[in-house]
Amino acid sequence: MATFDSLAGDHRAVLQLVLARRRGYEEIAGMLSIGPDAVRERALGALDALGPPTDVPADERQLICDYLLGQLPSGQEGSAQELLAGSPAARAWAVALTPALEPVSVDPLPRIPPAAPSQVAAARDTPPPSAEQEAGEPAEQRPPSSHWR
Numbered sequence: 001m002a003t004f005d006s007l008a009g010d011h012r013a014v015l016q017l018v019l020a021r022r023r024g025y026e027e028i029a030g031m032l033s034i035g036p037d038a039v040r041e042r043a044l045g046a047l048d049a050l051g052p053p054t055d056v057p058a059d060e061r062q063l064i065c066d067y068l069l070g071q072l073p074s075g076q077e078g079s080a081q082e083l084l085a086g087s088p089a090a091r092a093w094a095v096a097l098t099p100a101l102e103p104v105s106v107d108p109l110p111r112i113p114p115a116a117p118s119q120v121a122a123a124r125d126t127p128p129p130s131a132e133q134e135a136g137e138p139a140e141q142r143p144p145s146s147h148w149r
Contacts, residue, residue, distance in 0.1 A: 002049040004100055011046035014039055018069045019105040025071055043069055050100040054093045064094050067110055068101060077110075085116040 004012065017023040017031070025043070029036040044058075044065045054061070060083055066072045067080035084091045094112050101109055 001052055004050065004104060007046055007049055010042050011049060014042040015046050015069075015101070015104060018043065018071065019101060019107075022106065040066070040071075043071070047097055051093050051097045054089055056087070056090050056093050060087070060090055061093065064090060068094060068097060070107070070110065081113045085113040088115065091115060 004015070007015070014028060017028050018025075023031075025036045025039040028039045032039070040062065044062050047065045047068070048061065056064070063072075063076070063080050063083060067077065067084075072080060084094055091112065098109060098112070
């Protein structure tokens with residue numbers, strides 16, 4: 001993971017304009033003489049560099065990026081919040097980005113919603129991995145333990 005100061009100049013500039021100067025993608029596009037989609041791509045590139053590797057699809061990462069940077073079109077905030085509450089991977093990626101973005105932002109970042117109750121229950125009902133599984137070795141087959149039911 002990169003640090004804010006080690007980001008490519010175009011990535012760092014977009015984040016600074018959005019978070020520190022409260023500029024929107026459209027305004028930044030006009031300032032840089034590029035399209036708004038190019039600004040969005042640079043913002044996502046910056047967050048991809050700052051965040052941990054993830055299997056979250058690009059379209060979902062873009063939604064999270066726009067949410068964290070306060071750039072969602074009207075009415076899409078609920079979609080981002082549902083994604084963050086319902087997807088442990090998406091939520092983890094957003095939570096990991098927050099410490100890198102907060103020092104740059106003049107405004108508080110949007111709230112990352114808690115995990116949906118179904119996600120909390122699923123995590124609670126999943127047994128912890130064995131030492132063999134953590135080491136990447138196949139676990140021997142055993143009948144399910146009634147302890148985890």
